[in-house]
Amino acid sequence: MTNKFAEVEISIPEAMRSIASIALERARYLFPDLVIDLKPENTHLILSGEANLDEAATQVRYALYREYCAARDGRLRQKLIEALLS
Amino acid sequence: MRHVIPMRFDEVAPDTFVVADDSGHAFFTDHDFIDRYATDALCNRDLQFLEEHGLVVDPDRRDLAFMGALRRQADRFAQPSSLNYLILVPTLRCDLRCTYCQVSRVDAFKKGFDWTEAQVAEVLDFLNDLNCEEIQIEFQGGEPLLRLDILETVTSFCRVRFKACRFIVCTNLNRVDEAILSFFSSPDVYVSTSLDGTADLHERHRTGSLEATTRFFSNLRTVVDVIGADRVSALPTIDPRDPPDPDAMLDLFASYGIWSIYLRPVNHQGFARKSFSELRTDVSDWLRYYEKFIERMLVRIAADGPIFEEFTLTLAIRRALQSGRDSHVDFRNPGFPASDYLVVDFDGTLYPTDEARMLTRSGVVDLAIGDIINGITRPDALDSLQRASINNFDPDCQHCVYQPACSSDPIDDLSRYGRHDIPRPATVFCRRQTALFRLAWRLIALDDPDIRQSVCAWLGIPFTRAPLVPRHD
Numbered sequence: 345m346t347n348k349f350a351e352v353e354i355s356i357p358e359a360m361r362s363i364a365s366i367a368l369e370r371a372r373y374l375f376p377d378l379v380i381d382l383k384p385e386n387t388h389l390i391l392s393g394e395a396n397l398d399e400a401a402t403q404v405r406y407a408l409y410r411e412y413c414a415a416r417d418g419r420l421r422q423k424l425i426e427a428l429l430s
Numbered sequence: 431m432r433h434v435i436p437m438r439f440d441e442v443a444p445d446t447f448v449v450a451d452d453s454g455h456a457f458f459t460d461h462d463f464i465d466r467y468a469t470d471a472l473c474n475r476d477l478q479f480l481e482e483h484g485l486v487v488d489p490d491r492r493d494l495a496f497m498g499a500l501r502r503q504a505d506r507f508a509q510p511s512s513l514n515y516l517i518l519v520p521t522l523r524c525d526l527r528c529t530y531c532q533v534s535r536v537d538a539f540k541k542g543f544d545w546t547e548a549q550v551a552e553v554l555d556f557l558n559d560l561n562c563e564e565i566q567i568e569f570q571g572g573e574p575l576l577r578l579d580i581l582e583t584v585t586s587f588c589r590v591r592f593k594a595c596r597f598i599v600c601t602n603l604n605r606v607d608e609a610i611l612s613f614f615s616s617p618d619v620y621v622s623t624s625l626d627g628t629a630d631l632h633e634r635h636r637t638g639s640l641e642a643t644t645r646f647f648s649n650l651r652t653v654v655d656v657i658g659a660d661r662v663s664a665l666p667t668i669d670p671r672d673p674p675d676p677d678a679m680l681d682l683f684a685s686y687g688i689w690s691i692y693l694r695p696v697n698h699q700g701f702a703r704k705s706f707s708e709l710r711t712d713v714s715d716w717l718r719y720y721e722k723f724i725e726r727m728l729v730r731i732a733a734d735g736p737i738f739e740e741f742t743l744t745l746a747i748r749r750a751l752q753s754g755r756d757s758h759v760d761f762r763n764p765g766f767p768a769s770d771y772l773v774v775d776f777d778g779t780l781y782p783t784d785e786a787r788m789l790t791r792s793g794v795v796d797l798a799i800g801d802i803i804n805g806i807t808r809p810d811a812l813d814s815l816q817r818a819s820i821n822n823f824d825p826d827c828q829h830c831v832y833q834p835a836c837s838s839d840p841i842d843d844l845s846r847y848g849r850h851d852i853p854r855p856a857t858v859f860c861r862r863q864t865a866l867f868r869l870a871w872r873l874i875a876l877d878d879p880d881i882r883q884s885v886c887a888w889l890g891i892p893f894t895r896a897p898l899v900p901r902h903d
Contacts, residue, residue, distance in 0.1 A: 357469050373853050409468035410438065410829040416470075417436035423489040424436075424452065428500055 453502030454834035627674025659687035670715035732880035765819030826854035
């Protein structure tokens with residue numbers, strides 16, 4: 345869908361809402377051609393802009409996933425690095 | 431307590447994702463698995479698959495899966511070795527004026543741009559003090575064959591000093607005579623030249639006249655005939671706005687028996703900084719051309735043609751599937767600039783890489799780190815570069831499934847952006863590498879026997895139809 349007046353909402357799973365603002369910042373620089381905002385309570389990311397918004401929404405969702413996985417797995421990743429260096 | 435190991439992912443083909451841990455240990459999957467993984471909803475079948483592939487670990491008990499993960503991750507780090515690879519620039523003079531010359535060469539008749547006798551002696555002293563048994567030396571320029579006498583002095587010295595030597599002469603092949611052919615005939619000498627895809631492009635960008643073009647191709651034929659194509663490489667530099675036809679290029683290389691082609695876009699260095707300035711940040715034309723070239727190469731191989739390879743794609747596939755493939759300085763992590771390789775310029779100045787030399791000569795930033803007499807005199811500058819030459823802790827690379835096989839290029843970032851701390855996805859380096867690894871994984875995923883034949887050949891393994899990487903849907 346290419347429509348500069350259209351918007352697409354991406355629901356944010358509850359567990360990911362605490363990192364939503366970080367994901368928002370990263371998504372903004374990963375996809376500079378899109379306008380990306382966050383709904384109150386971090387429940388949804390809102391996309392607009394002249395782009396294929398369905399495809400863009402998929403990519404922004406993956407960016408959200410990546411941010412969440414990195415935060416979720418940070419402690420284990422740290423243990424691996426510490427063990428590697430010990 | 432057992433945990434699924436941290437993993438990253440990317441979509442390489444429609445509904446085909448590559449997922450890998452921090453060592454690059456990978457499998458393919460679909461969108462549904464990615465959803466389950468990211469939303470903490472893995473099912474028992476998922477967990478069983480991950481368990482079977484060593485991706486569920488107990489960090490507190492340090493179980494076998496955990497230790498295996500550590501070992502894989504450790505294997506992914508390039509190991510520094512002692513200095514054993516030197517790029518030597520005995521002269522900055524050159525007898526061609528290529529449009530995208532990267533090193534601010536000077537005309538062939540100019541004085542004061544060659545090593546003096548005293549500098550040659552200092553270089554030999556430097557070589558003598560190296561703590562290695564095997565040496566690789568790349569003669570760069572300018573045109574190094576303008577000082578064949580220095581090349582002969584250095585190679586003769588090295589053959590006595592070191593147990594094994596490998597010399598690479600990076601030459602424009604504008605002039606080849608009996609003395610040069612005799613020098614090339616030693617089995618430890620390799621020739622690297624430039625061949626810009628087709629004769630007309632080569633003439634437009636490099637030789638500048640039909641006579642010089644004809645001479646180049648004649649010299650290339652002679653060199654291939656005398657020392658064999660396996661000791662000759664010809665590197666095309668591609669203007670992505672006006673690239674050679676892939677088939678014409680493949681035909682040309684095939685006519686010389688050269689099956690390995692190292693495609694490179696015009697680098698943002700030297701004269702190209704001005705004459706190709708619009709390529710500073712735009713990589714889209716290059717990526718389109720690269721994919722088109724690979725597609726044509728694969729079609730020709732499938733039609734029972736010879737097994738060509740594109741050098742960086744082969745390297746990416748190998749690095750994707752195998753650890754320890756750390757020989758190429760642009761494809762290793764950490765990069766360790768100036769640890770096992772070093773550049774000695776025409777005036778005895780030391781640089782961590784050839785691109786650092788180019789950038790310094792262009793007046794962008796001084797990346798000289800010392801000189802041949804005093805050694806490393808700017809350890810702070812070197813330290814800064816070394817710290818930027820590891821990708822593990824970059825906030826963008828940490829999200830990227832290709833990070834373990836990838837690298838970093840702070841000097842290219844400095845060249846294009848004047849800094850090396852901008853977000854990775856905004857850099858030409860990252861966009862090229864990401865596209866390359868995505869293509870590599872897409873080819874690895876394909877079950878097409880024709881594609882698999884090429885991938886196996888590039889990996890150096892016997893042909894197999896068995897999946898090279900497991901799939902879990």
